Amino acid sequence: MYQYTDFDRQFVRARADQYRDQLTRNLAGTLADDDFRPLRLQNGWYVQRYAPMLRVAVPYGELSSAQLRVLATIARDYDQPSAAVYQKAQLTQAGFGTGKMPVGYGHFSTRQNVQFNWIPLDKSADVMDLLATVNLHGIQTSGNCIRNTTSDERAGIAADELVDPRPFAEILRQWSTLHHEFAFLPRKFKVAISGAQEDRAATYWHDVGLHVLRDDEGAVGFKVLVGGGMGRTPVIASTIRDFLPWNQLLNYLEAIIRVYNRWGRRDNLYKARIKILVKAEGQRYFDEVEAEFKQILEIDGAPHTISQQELDRVTACFVAPTLNAPKAESSLKVSQILRATAENDVEFGRWLKQNVAPHKNPDLRAVTLSFKRLGYAPGDATADQLDTAAALAEQFSAGEVRVTHDQNLLLPWVRCDQLPELWQAARLAGFAKSNIRLLTDMIACPGGDFCALANARSIPIAESITERYQDMDELHDLGEIDLHISGCINSCGHHHSGHIGILGVDKDGREWYQVSVGGSDGSNLSGTPVPGKVIGPSFAASEVADVVAALLDTYRSQRQSGETFITVARRIGLQPFKDAANRVRHETGNNETPHNIHLVTADAMTD
CATH class of the missing domain: 3.90.480.20 (Sulfite Reductase Hemoprotein; domain 2)
Known part of the structure; x- marks a missing residue:
């Protein structure tokens, strides 16, 4: 994994010191909350439903055991709310099997970060100091800036990999961190990079997706995607460049983001993501990016061209481990x-x-x-x-x-x-359950149990489905299925890309859930990336597990030899699944169709 340099370590340490000074002034009343807010956000500190939430950056997903142990220490010693916060949350929070509010936890997110939900803000600088001892931080895990770059979790080791994307991901991290021009974009900006034949990084669902590849002569370059995203308007990214020479990556990204920074909808937070700009302008946006790129190369002197020396320097920081010799067996x-x-x-x-x-x-x-x-x-x-x-x-x-x-x-x-x-x-x-890529290996956001932006709870829905499908024979018979759950339209649970997607919505203060079928993230399991389609009116929380069971029964009754859920859904279409879901509503006697659904569109919010 990446070996931090002296500069890296000094930078992280200095950032922690800077944050402590900011927090001290805020707690003393000399730095107003409104002024402190953007500072804490760009260090990963949100204020959520009950307490601050810390998002720790894990660039391209790599962690050392030493870093894991520090995260464990933070969970054990700091992820504990005050008595007043604990009491308030206990009275309000529900949905956990033990009936006990979960504290002392870390949470792995879909963007390869680690989050904590209960750290008091007055302890936050102590936590930043502790993170810095192992080169961890929360820099740019929030705010309208270039966020943590994600990648294939098998980067550098995958059998189907064409080029190791990690050196380029690290170069991106160094270039984008505290980038003076892109610190206050119209909205957050997310980049994913993959160098393998299978897209395990969901690149088509990102603001920018990068595929490292080789041309017919063996030269390394990038297929560049732009304008993907979820939220209230799911959009699959478009290809803006089929092949970009690797040394021009930063110059071209500078052009992409500069045009977005210039023309993004700052007048309308709900339409501020780059996906809206690309969708609205189409070829005009592409042309402006190419014109900006040409100016960067010909007039500005291509200031961010990556030299072979720099690529070699960064690549050398990814030291392959020295493993103990295996037993003398062929x-x-x-x-x-x-x-x-x-x-x-x-x-x-x-x-x-x-x-x-x-x-x-x-x-x-x-x-x-x-x-x-x-x-x-x-x-x-x-x-x-x-x-x-x-x-x-x-x-x-x-x-x-x-x-x-x-x-x-x-x-x-x-x-x-x-x-x-x-x-x-x-x-x-307890980590060896053979359910990877099966139904219970579901994605779910923290939802209304933690998040102030959520319309509904995700965790109780995930729990009810998991509890129903504990029979491993049945799970393996069902085969590979992506089930994704989001507590609101912001899609942190990636419900749009689920073979079965569940979205929490609000009707006059009550929790309801929309169910979709047929989404995919672009992996080999899912095929072409596409958002799922809603199969009918929303369902009450008590109905969701029954609806999922009805969808699975339909799949089992329709599948042919070797077919998975997603291939059956694409072959037979949505109507059989709609009919099955409607039967659940009829059998439960719940004929109330929710109108006046409220979607908390924090897709447009900063915090």
């Missing part, structure tokens, strides 16, 4: 041992199929630890679980983990001969 013998073990243990065999992925190095594998378990919100980890994940990383993965787009953790450097031992250790820790 690859063939290891394969035979794994096969025999899988035949004797059905669950181990399923785990190998669902949780273990090929690696560039044939002697290694990438292993996903499942953080989708009954009794926990998707992506949540207690302090002890974070410590346990760190220990597993140290024992089996050279001290490194990756945060995945699907809110799990991945061990990128696992020796094949250690897979049985890792399986046993992960099972003991």
Whole structure:
């Protein structure tokens, strides 16, 4: 993983010191809340429904075991609300299986960050100091700026990878951090980058998506996508360049964002994202970007051209780990041992199929630890679980983990001969459920239990579905299904890209849920990226699990050999799924159709 330089460390430390000074002045009353707000936001500090929420940046998803242990310390020592906040939240919050408000947790987000929900603001500078000791921070995880760049969790190790995207992601991080021109854009700006044949980074759903590739002569460059996004207006990104030479990446991004910064809808927050500009202007926007790029090259002197020397310098910071020598056994013998073990243990065999992925190095594998378990919100980890994940990383993965787009953790450097031992250790820790890419490996945002912007709760819906589908035989029979849940139209749970998507809406203060079918994120499992389509009127919370069951029953009754849910949905169309959902409404006797639905459109808000 990336090795921080002295400059990196000094920068993070200085930023923490700067934040402490800002917080001290705010608490003393000499820095007004309105003036402090943009400063705390660009350091990752929100104010949510009950307490501040911290978003810790994890560039392109890489974490060391030392960083995980510091995150565990923060969860254990700081993620604790005051007595007054705790009492207020306990009286209001519901939906957790234990009935106890979850504190002392970290939460893995779809953008490969880590969030905490209960840290008192007067402790926030202490937390920033602690993060800085392991080169972590919250810089630009909020605000109208260029956010944390995300990538394929298997970047640098994937068997289907054409070019390692991590050096370019790091160059992007260094270029965009505190960029003076792009600190106050019309809205937030998100970039995703992938170098593999399979798009595991959902690049088509981002403001800018980058595919690293090679042309017919073997030269490295980028396919550049622009104008993707979710929210109240789901848009699939358009290709603006089929092949951009790699050394012009920053100059071209400068042109893309400068045109957006110039023409983005600052007069209308609901239409401020770049997707609206691209959709409205089309070719005119593309032409303006090309004209701006030409000026940057010919008049400005191409100031951000990446030299080979700079690329080599950054690439050298990604040090491949030195692994302990494997046991003196041939690859063939290891394969035979794994096969025999899988035949004797059905669950181990399923785990190998669902949780273990090929690696560039044939002697290694990438292993996903499942953080989708009954009794926990998707992506949540207690302090002890974070410590346990760190220990597993140290024992089996050279001290490194990756945060995945699907809110799990991945061990990128696992020796094949250690897979049985890792399986046993992960099972003991509760991380070995073989549900990766299956129904219960769902994406869900924190929803109304935490977020001040949410229309409805996501976690109780996720819990009710997870509780119903605990039979592993049934889950594996259903096959690979993307289920995504959002608590509001901002789509933090990526409901638009779910094979089954669930969106929380509000009707006169009551929670209702829209259900969509047929969305995809662009991965091999999902195929062409496309937003799902709503299958009917909204459903009450008590109906949602029944609706999901009806959709799955329809799929089972219609599928042909080898078909998955998404292929069946595309073959038979939406009507059979609509009919099944409507039968649920009829059988429950709930004929109330919600009108006056209110959508909290914080898609247009900064905080």
